[in-house]
Amino acid sequence: MDRICIDGSDARLVAKLHIWAATDDCISSIGGQAFNAINGPSFTWKEIWPILANKFEVEVPQKMFLEDFWFEKAMSDKKKVWQEIVSKQGLIQTEMEDSANWVFLDMLFRCQVKMLGTRDKADHLGFKMRYKTLDSILYWIDFMRNETFIP
Template identity: 35%
Template sequence: MSSKNVVLVAGVHGVSGRAAATAWANTRGAKVYGLSRRNADLPEGVEGLTVDLLDRQDVVRKLGELNGVTHLVFAAYIEKASASERSRVNVAILKNLVEVVEMASPALSHLTFYQGGKAYGSDLGPFKTPAREDDPRLMSPNFYYDQEDFLRRQQVGKSWHWTALRPEAIIGYATGNPMNLGVAIAVYATISKELGIPLRFPGSGKAHRALYQVSSADLLAAATVWAGVTPAARDEIFNITNGDQFRWQYIWPRIARMFEIEVAEPVPIPLSSYMTDKADLWREIAAKYGLLDTPYEKLVSWNFADFIFNSGFDNVSSTIKARQAGFAECIDSEEMFRAFFVALRARKVIP
């Protein structure tokens, strides 16, 4: 292969994977392959490969002859009910990919993979803030730790390196990826406006007042490319967020104005109960405004939104380590939300 960098992005149809593939495809001299179990539209400049990473033989058949790979971006994820099963499965798909690519591509130089707030216990309850990359681990099993430990063992005596990036609530868009806070807000606001009711923050009072942070998918993608080409990022973990924090109580009225809708006092509304019956209404909205024909259940995960909006504790990560290593990009979260909603309208996801 004549390209300077040949990049495989596993999980290309997810929010982080799609953004990373786009960023690498826009990098001069890069050839990008996007791996996924399903077919969907791909970013320009990305060649798709349908691969079941749980099936070792399928990985060998599809990737065993793909030599010259220099970079891996691992954004694949399989949800399971228990922590132990989640760990077993997600380590297995990483292991299958790395071992096959290693055999086929001696030129492999770097692997970037994504962790997140679960590394600090954000899914369990209040945790130390600001969270730092050197904070002690929690009780296992935790698939982030297990994937990292696998890579540390696998790397011994090899010439390639890895970088782990830890975002929080990635804001971006990918077709058929419902675990997306930004899309949940947009759909909730659109439906509220269509029903002629004000936009109320639907979570707990504690969450309404707590500090929170998010990560732009584009910012995370820029960090992914940076990690792949920067010696200071080798074998390191970095928190990657927008660089600011906000409280829902102050940003929520501003989000309402982005949809030209009135705001009202918060009421704890379980979205998983009150929004799941809106599929017919969404079809009417889609027809009325000529939106994409995306199945409602594949558009938003209301359970995911409920979790975020009811996390009644500060969620803050330090990004000092990334800045000291040379990645200084940041973005104002309010401006990010505004641009994201504009992009959703351009894609005909919302009116």
């Protein structure tokens, strides 16, 4: 998790890139090309976890950086805890697994290949919108808090 670099894609950037590709005369004339909608610089989760923990006012459990830590296993008995949080915080009634895919996180954090794309083609053709991935993550946390999906 501390060595694996990945990209991030903000949903707002993805939407803007699709609109740009569909409506820009120069782009739409080149025949439906595909573009990578990537925020910008790559990152490691080990860089991001402390900032996320601070946002939620919790500590980062160091055991989650160990090779034998699996989110699916660690979270398997936390459904009741989530329901207590939902009730106590007045959140929208959801099941934990509707908001978090632990199997996907385990795969993402253990992927042994670099999952890096390039946004060079879109940049070269004039699409300049970017987000810093950490800023995107913090934005969406605030958004989900405002909508009472998370505490």
